[in-house]
Amino acid sequence: MVIAPSPYEPAVGAASALIRKLERFAPLQEDERAALVEAAQRVRRLMAGETLAHESGPTGGLTLIASGLAYRYKILPDGRRSILGFSVPGDVCDLPSLLLDRMDHSIAVCVQTTVATLSRESVNDLLERHPGLVRGLWRSTLVDAAISREWVVNIGQRTALERLAHLFCELYHRLRAVGLAGDGLMELPITQTDLADSLGLSSVHVNRTLQELRRSRLLALRGKSAEILDLEGLEDAGSFHAGYLHLDRSDPMDGRRR
């Protein structure tokens, strides 16, 4: 049984997962790759629970997840926490802070996570010199938006079981795309409370529904890792279709179609 590489590895080449992701769509030029690697040298290590960016906090450069797992969230007036999405290695998690005047949500990490931090100056430099990177990052904000829209569908229309199934499928596909999942296995250092706040459910109900998924031999959650026992069955159960993740290589800008 092949286990996916641990997300706790040293951040050798923090940019590699990002490059991999961008190149799924359109190949980068050699100098673009090099510039990214160069810019992502400064890494930072965050402990589980630490906040990486704060709502209405100052905006700065960019943060690239190298290993671990982060989540976007907002805290409501009454103290409830709403989780808005997850960021996996290779994701730039705070693009809004580059082009908008302020963050409109916060970001924290689920486990020990290493990130590369790019200063605003180096990012501006990068984007001015390499329009290909602008296209690539812009594309990735479009995919982020598509994921958020799918969350709207998920939370708005589906039952608890469907929601959980769908979320696990999303994370599995995204992690697999950067080589961090395979054979139905992924490390998922996520609590049932996190799941509840992500899906608009109570943690009690998440617990019961997870048991049901387990009973239907679709998915087993064991500690910090998840095993998908029947991917096709799980996708069916969550009416999951990977299209919106835009993970396959094909670039509409140059007519190439696969």
Next chain:
Amino acid sequence: MVIAPSPYEPAVGAASALIRKLERFAPLQEDERAALVEAAQRVRRLMAGETLAHESGPTGGLTLIASGLAYRYKILPDGRRSILGFSVPGDVCDLPSLLLDRMDHSIAVCVQTTVATLSRESVNDLLERHPGLVRGLWRSTLVDAAISREWVVNIGQRTALERLAHLFCELYHRLRAVGLAGDGLMELPITQTDLADSLGLSSVHVNRTLQELRRSRLLALRGKSAEILDLEGLEDAGSFHAGYLHLDRSDPMDGRRR
């Protein structure tokens, strides 16, 4: 009582609302404005209910809403419709189709709507010559994503009354930003079924909740137009804070702050 301009006006200068929107953040150059106006000459008129772009349909240029109202949606396997967001005049509603390989959702219009259609060639031309437009449009996809995230919060965490209140606040602020609302008045050609599909509620429950909003003297829906009787009260009721819409002028890229 000043009524907002009707959205049914002829599409003189379809680009004007877009320019207005982009310039809320960073001023455009004269030639950028001119190029946008030039590119947005070809307009199309759609009847209520018509589909403007189809999920997994071909991707092409860009569509700019000139007047009217459009909504993004997905149809689930069981036939239910999930509405993912609204596009108001000045919005480019199909940016995903420019940079991604396919649309992952469909777009239709609520009322008779006029749109300007920009061919892929002219858009590419525009973006190559005017990096300021790239920044502006990229920013607008970031705002779209922020709106989707707020929908996740809204649907995931709030009660029916809060959801409705919040949605009306969003639309009011967005319409006011392009001069189509004011004094608590806006044209809102939206059915209760649309609202239900937007908020993850049944239309029956939407109806009852609207009555409650009316009773609390917060909002009155009359036919195709809405009157906000108490904006502050409505924002409170929906715990709405306009920050995420990023409607105020301030550009982090040049240190200028309001």
Next chain:
DNA sequence: CGATCGTTTGAGTTTGATCAAATGTGGTGG
């Protein structure tokens, strides 16, 4: 070896869904 955090289980409650039918309303054609 407590202490803390996460998971699990039980019991009662609530919000909002579903089903069904009546009541407007706007548009069309005879």
Next chain:
DNA sequence: CCACCACATTTGATCAAACTCAAACGATCG
């Protein structure tokens, strides 16, 4: 101008998914 149709809104009654509260159990860690 009226009859009719389609569509939207409104109301009532019943039901179920998911919530809340409460408490016990289990793991992990300094």
